[in-house]
Amino acid sequence: MAYLTQPDYVKYICSCGQLKPITSLYFCRHCLKIRCGFCICHEVDSHYCANCLENMPSSEARLKKNRCSSCFDCPSCFHTLSTRATTQQRQVLQDPAAGGDTKVESKQPKKMYYLSCFNCRWTSRDVGIPDQPVASGGWPERTNPHAARVNQLIDYYKAIAQQEKQEKIERERKKFNIRGKYITLTDKTGLTGAMARNIAGLPSSESSSSAIANFVPSVATAEVDELPEDIFTKEVNLNQITSMPQRLASPDWQPVSVSRLHPLAKLLSVKRSQRCRACDHNLTKPEYNPGSIKFKIELLAYYHVPEVKIISHEPVKPGEKTALFLKLTNPTGHEMQLRLLQPEDIPPPEEKEEPKSIDKSLERSLVLEKDTTAFKAIERQPNISATSRVTSPGVTLTLAQRDDAAEYDDDAQHDTNDIILWRKSNKLGVRLELDTSAEAVGGSPARALVALQYSYRNTVPPAPSAAACRDHTLYTTLLLDLGTVSSN
Amino acid sequence: MSHNVKILPGATVCEDCTLEGDITIGGGTVIHPRVTIIAEGGPIIIAEYCIIEEYSTIIHKKSDKQENPPKPLFIGAHNVFEVGCKLESPCGHIGESNVFECRSFVGEEVKIGSGCVIGAACRLTAPQTLADNTVIWGSDHHIREALEKQPSQLLQLDFLSKVMPNYHRLRKPNVHKRQPSTRQSTEPSPKP
Ligand SMILES: [Zn+2]
Ligand SMILES: [Zn+2]
Ligand SMILES: [Zn+2]
């Protein structure tokens, strides 16, 4: 809870150099490295509507412009609209001569539905949308006045993309021909280029070239409509004019007056899985069912990396040694050896270029679309300006494994000493010394830097080729936010 | 308990609420428990078919420029005061079919027409007049104008007046002089 409501006092340094709280970090069990949202691959697993929880395949989602066909948002405040029912005594609008049975039917109370917003009380009746006889669907759709031109443009750009792709394939093929060793995708699958295009739903090259040839570019014009006479004299009624967010929410119409607001089809949400860029293993994978918030794979740092919390600390004074109390937690199911170090003591990671298998490089070469340069990870040293250092106590602390049952007995073990304040199940309270540099200016933010060395037992079944090494020594660096340096 | 509280027949008023001063509660109105109504600056008249929910407060404030005899605070029919809302008014007139959403606050010198909605947690403190069918919502106090009045809560009122006696001690109606106005039998039919 503290992670949700309070600022992030303790930040870990991700392997890419980002500073993040432990709750927004991932831990790759295959690379044994901390990863964050910036240095992993995000993939869309499935599209779904957050309101009706309906799943939608991605092709259908693209066709529907990533919007749900049965749910709507309020055009006034963007809250989800609800369908409300009213019983209505239908007035007989048909002339009496039309026949007896229409009259009988119209006598019965009929249920009619309209859309209503519970937040701002906007209703579909406000803009004159007739009530519907069915609870979902059937709402009138407005067509974009520029639909024809937009489609023309889309076709044109698709054709250009197609042409460029074709040229690229052509180039690649030439390259392969020179090498003469590799087979192309079309050879391998026995598909001709035209067939492949057909399967992919792309227009054939002939039609694309005609789309490019027949395209008429837009022409800018200096002539615009005159402003109305009374533009400066008429009193403005702000209740009748839409706000910028309201206009931009429906870019195709951009209504000026509130009477033109129209229900917005609800945007779809995605379930995404996250993948380590270095080893292509999944870090998170959600369950497919949109109603479920559980994960099939959930490699969060919170379950693998020792958690550090600040209990309290003395005021940080320049050039002085002050006390710092930390709580260390072992979230893993194995005993953990932990040492506090200086960041400089961390041994540099061994640069080992993993031998690329031939299969993989072949696969890569076949995926021509993928621009491999885009996947190059840029690692940088984080800019850490810490005023203080945590003095390394030079002892190894042992943290017991996590035991959910132990939460309930509260007899703290008392093997306390100078450093260990208390010990309880997989948690440890430590007293440390904080060494602040004399140059620290009073009032400036006080940050302390500390490195952790911890043992980690990998429970992933080892790959047949790799050595069966299960116990690892890992390092991580933390930045503690200790408020401000006191000025006296 | 003050002797000046007049409860008309058909009103459902829970015993567990604070009613001080000269208050008249119209027939069909439901007052939930823990409601505070204080008429310190003058009488408060609540018309028919209002719902006043838990922890809402209606105060007729004393003011310096009080007329003698003090003007009443008149609250029209079909108003809904949701949980925890607060209305402070020196005097005046509140129209009908307004909704005061949860934890909303309406300060002094705010004149409210009919069919208005004061959104949840919205605070109206500056002197102003709300035209009919004004809707205020959100933390930024967005304002819009609704086309029609808020639908009345007659179904809810019926339900409450049936259920409340089973679970709460009620105050007995103590005025029998005037018959409550006949209840509208059907919901005003929406526009076709
Ligand atoms: Zn990895
Ligand atoms: Zn990262
Ligand atoms: Zn939906």
Ligand SMILES: [Zn+2]
């Ligand atoms: Zn709305």
